[in-house]
Amino acid sequence: MPALLDPTNDYVFKRLFAEAPALLVALINDLRPDLPDIASVHILNPAVEPTELTGKYIVLDVLAQDAAGHCYNVEVQVRRYGAWHKRGLFYLARTLGGQLTAGEDYQELRASVGLHLLDFDLFTATEPERQQALWRFEMRDERLPSVSLGNILQMNLVELTKADRLGLTSGPLRAWITFFKHWQEELIMAKSTHEPVQQAMDRLRKLSADEETRRLAFVRERALHDEVSLLNDAKRQGREEAREEFARNLIAMNLLTDEQIATAAGLTEAEVKALRSK
Numbered sequence: 163m164p165a166l167l168d169p170t171n172d173y174v175f176k177r178l179f180a181e182a183p184a185l186l187v188a189l190i191n192d193l194r195p196d197l198p199d200i201a202s203v204h205i206l207n208p209a210v211e212p213t214e215l216t217g218k219y220i221v222l223d224v225l226a227q228d229a230a231g232h233c234y235n236v237e238v239q240v241r242r243y244g245a246w247h248k249r250g251l252f253y254l255a256r257t258l259g260g261q262l263t264a265g266e267d268y269q270e271l272r273a274s275v276g277l278h279l280l281d282f283d284l285f286t287a288t289e290p291e292r293q294q295a296l297w298r299f300e301m302r303d304e305r306l307p308s309v310s311l312g313n314i315l316q317m318n319l320v321e322l323t324k325a326d327r328l329g330l331t332s333g334p335l336r337a338w339i340t341f342f343k344h345w346q347e348e349l350i351m352a353k354s355t356h357e358p359v360q361q362a363m364d365r366l367r368k369l370s371a372d373e374e375t376r377r378l379a380f381v382r383e384r385a386l387h388d389e390v391s392l393l394n395d396a397k398r399q400g401r402e403e404a405r406e407e408f409a410r411n412l413i414a415m416n417l418l419t420d421e422q423i424a425t426a427a428g429l430t431e432a433e434v435k436a437l438r439s440k
Contacts, residue, residue: 164371164376165370166345166366166370167366167369167370167375167376167379168345168379169238169341169342169345169366170238170342171240171379171382171383171386172221172237172238172239172240172382173210173222173378173382174366174369174375174379175224175237176210176222176224177210177375178362178365178366178369179224179236180207180208180224181208182361182365183202183203183204183205184202185358185362185365186203186205186224186226186236187200187201187202188334188358188361189236189358190203190226190234190236192334192335192358193277193318193320193338194275194277195333195334200228200229200230201228202228202229203226203228203234204226204227204228205224205225205226206225207224207225210222210378215378215381215382215385216381216382221237221239221249222237223235223253224236224237225257230272231261231270231272232272232273232274232275233257233258233261233272233273233274233275234275234276234277235253235254235257235276235277237277237278237279238279238280238281238342239278239279239280239281239282240282240386241282241386242280242284250276250278250317251317254274254276254317255274255315257274258271258314261274271314272314273313273314273315274316275316275317275318276316276317276318277318278318278319279320279322279342280319280320280321280322281323281342282321282323283321283323283324284319284321285297285321292324293328294330295320295324295328296318296319296320296321296330296335297317297318297319297320297321298316298317298318298319299316299317299319300313300315300316301315320335320339322339322342322343326339326343326344334356334358337356337358337359338356340354341354341359341362341363345363345366405427405428406427406429406433406437408427409423409424409427409433409434409437410437412427413434413437413438420434420435420438
């Protein structure tokens with residue numbers, strides 16, 4: 163049997179849940195257990211376009227709507243980048259704003275809920291942040307957080323690695339965290355008694371046995387690696403340009419030797435000499 167595909171690959175994730183609405187319903191209910199359960203959803207973006215597999219900075223999410231009209235943006239993220247939260251807020255707000263057409267009553271607005279599974283630690287600045295892995299952001303007053311504008315705009319985050327490491331959750335949510343972090347470990351997954359997770363494992367096995375799905379998952383994985391490489395190259399290029407600019411400034415001061423400038427700027431003497439000749 164071929165090796166299992168990674169469910170945190172966003173192409174695989176979308177195939178797992180966009181093609182199985184009942185499984186997506188279970189995931190949504192388990193990720194937000196303190197809110198009323200939903201019974202069904204309509205997938206609003208079921209297809210994966212070929213250009214999306216290789217497009218830069220594209221996230222393959224699942225957009226769904228329940229019977230009451232509430233919208234859910236469900237996605238998995240393995241890449242951390244500077245504007246991550248802004249992108250999530252932008253798409254969530256756009257989902258909310260796109261509900262009404264001209265002349266419709268604002269009372270008809272339904273909730274727009276973001277459900278983001280993050281395969282990296284997002285909040286690490288303080289000890290309390292490092293001890294929390296489940297987050298919900300809503301519109302609340304800064305000084306009186308009990309005063310809220312409602313949960314019509316809501317972003318939920320699960321830091322998968324941190325949640326798994328800390329072992330803070332139990333029940334269905336814990337079962338999903340185990341699925342996304344330990345899908346390769348047969349003995350661990352065999353112990354899961356949560357039926358939706360077992361269904362997700364069955365679907366993952368079937369998808370993994372399909373050659374075309376494996377090919378497209380590889381295309382997507384390669385595109386993500388290329389994107390990371392491009393970002394890292396840009397960072398390296400930026401650092402190189404900064405070092406050269408620093409060296410030029412030192413050269414203009416005419417106070418240091420080439421060896422001293424090279425040491426200060428992190429360049430070689432040959433590179434400093436080349437800058438002098440430009």
